[in-house]
Amino acid sequence: xxxxxGNNCDAIGMTISEYLTKENYDEKRVAVERNGEIIPKPxxxxxxxxxxxxxxxxxxxxxx
Amino acid sequence: xxxPTEKEMYAALEKRHGASIQKKLSNAxxxxxxxxxxxxxxxxxxxxxxxxxxxxxDFDKVDLANLNRQQYAVKHIGxxxxxxxxxxxxxxxxxxxxxxxxxxxxxxxxxxxxxxxIICEAFDDAQSKAMLVNYAAELFPQKYIVCASxxxxxxxxxxxxxxxITEHLFVCGDGKSDIAEKGSVxxxxxxxxxxxxxxxVLRIITENFDA
Numbered sequence: 001x002x003x004x005x006g007n008n009c010d011a012i013g014m015t016i017s018e019y020l021t022k023e024n025y026d027e028k029r030v031a032v033e034r035n036g037e038i039i040p041k042p043x044x045x046x047x048x049x050x051x052x053x054x055x056x057x058x059x060x061x062x063x064x
Numbered sequence: 065x066x067x068p069t070e071k072e073m074y075a076a077l078e079k080r081h082g083a084s085i086q087k088k089l090s091n092a093x094x095x096x097x098x099x100x101x102x103x104x105x106x107x108x109x110x111x112x113x114x115x116x117x118x119x120x121x122d123f124d125k126v127d128l129a130n131l132n133r134q135q136y137a138v139k140h141i142g143x144x145x146x147x148x149x150x151x152x153x154x155x156x157x158x159x160x161x162x163x164x165x166x167x168x169x170x171x172x173x174x175x176x177x178x179x180x181x182i183i184c185e186a187f188d189d190a191q192s193k194a195m196l197v198n199y200a201a202e203l204f205p206q207k208y209i210v211c212a213s214x215x216x217x218x219x220x221x222x223x224x225x226x227x228x229i230t231e232h233l234f235v236c237g238d239g240k241s242d243i244a245e246k247g248s249v250x251x252x253x254x255x256x257x258x259x260x261x262x263x264x265v266l267r268i269i270t271e272n273f274d275a
Contacts, residue, residue, distance in 0.1 A: 029190045031197045033229050038201035056229055058197075063216035063243035064102040064188035064254070 004055045012051050016044040020057070031058045070159040077114040086114060087275040094265055095119040095180035097169055097196055099145040101254030102212055102261065103186035104135035104152075109262035111153045117161045118153070119180050120146050123168040133251040171199050178204070181273070182265050185211035186258070188243070201233060208272075210264045214238040215257035217246030224256045226264050234268075236260035 002009045004019070011019045016039060020027055032039045033056040039047055049055065068076075078086045094115050096103045099122035110118060122145040126136045140148035146164040153160050165176050177183055177200065185196045190213075197211050214237035215224060223238040237257050243249055 029194045031194055031201070031229075031233075033233070036230050038198070038230060038233060040202045041198050058213065058229065058235055058239075060190040060193040060197075060211075060213045061216075061237075061240060061242035061244075062188060062190040063214070063241070063246070063249045064098060064100050064186055064193075064212060064257075 002049055002051060002053050002055070004049075005057055009049075009055075011049050014049050016047050016049065019049060020044070023057075025057060025059055029060045031060075032056070033058070067158060073157070073159060074114070081114070084275045085270055088269050088273045089114050089266075090116045091275075092182070092269045092273060093117040093119065093180050094182045094184065095121065095177045096184045096186055097121045097177070098186035098188065098192075099134075099149050100124075100130065100186065100188055101133040101249050101251070102188075102215075102258045103184070104145075104149060105255050105258030106184050106186055106262045106265075107149055108135055108152065108156065109259065110265060111157045111160050113262075113266060114157070115160075115265075117163065117179070119163045119165070119177065120149055121165040121167065121169055121176065122146055122149075123166060133249055133254040169196060171195075174199050174203060177207075180207060182208040182210060182268055184261050184265065185209065186261070188249075190242070197233070205232065208232050208234070208265075208268050210234045210236065210261045210268075212236045212257050212261060214241040215253040216241045216243040216249045217253065218250065219253075221252070221256055224253070224260060226260045234264050236264065 002012050096107050126140040126148050146166045226236045
């Protein structure tokens with residue numbers, strides 16, 4: 001099971017980049033946490049989402 | 065009235081907050097990146113807590129259009145936000161230790177935050193928010209980061225929350241109210257979210273730092 005933003009997700013085996021593209025996230029606006037760690041941006045295209053991972057994609061919105 | 069002495073001001077904080085908590089707060093160093101609606105409110109709360117060192121970063125000047133939600137006064141219009149914030153802090157806490165950086169944070173100069181125990185992200189632009197959070201998490205994995213996303217518009221105040229993402233990263237806001245859709249950040253939304261951020265700083269320091 002792969003949990004992303006609280007939901008069971010059918011994205012096992014995808015890289016973070018592939019997942020973000022598939023879900024129409026703007027990579028410039030996100031931070032990605034996996035199993036308690038923030039994944040550095042340069043690793044998005046190398047890190048593969050695995051069975052058992054818990055992921056949170058924080059997609060920032062403007063205003064402050 | 066005569067200016068209270070530094071000792072008198074510290075004693076007053078100790079009396080209100082308790083000696084052990086005040087010692088932790090006074091030993092802590094907190095950076096505030098962006099001194100707009102969020103950052104000006106966060107900074108004033110942190111100054112009132114008696115945080116030991118404040119590192120303030122902004123490249124902008126105070127504009128008339130900022131006064132709807134930022135803690136500046138008419139007399140500050142045209143000043144650097146860092147200098148205007150310094151004026152406000154010193155009028156509340158004259159002995160506060162404040163370091164000013166009148167610049168835009170990039171990956172090349174992010175080391176200006178190296179002395180901070182906690183970094184508050186208080187920008188208004190979504191890409192800048194993500195940039196700071198990602199760089200800071202990568203370069204300073206032991207520092208705490210308290211960022212904000214979603215406080216524009218007139219949604220229910222109770223939708224603004226604080227979420228713990230990792231041991232070191234907290235996100236305040238409703239996560240979705242984008243200024244691009246809502247049009248404005250109001251003074252109340254800015255204060256609500258800024259209060260969440262400043263309160264999270266207080267909780268991090270009191271729960272995790274040594275007295």
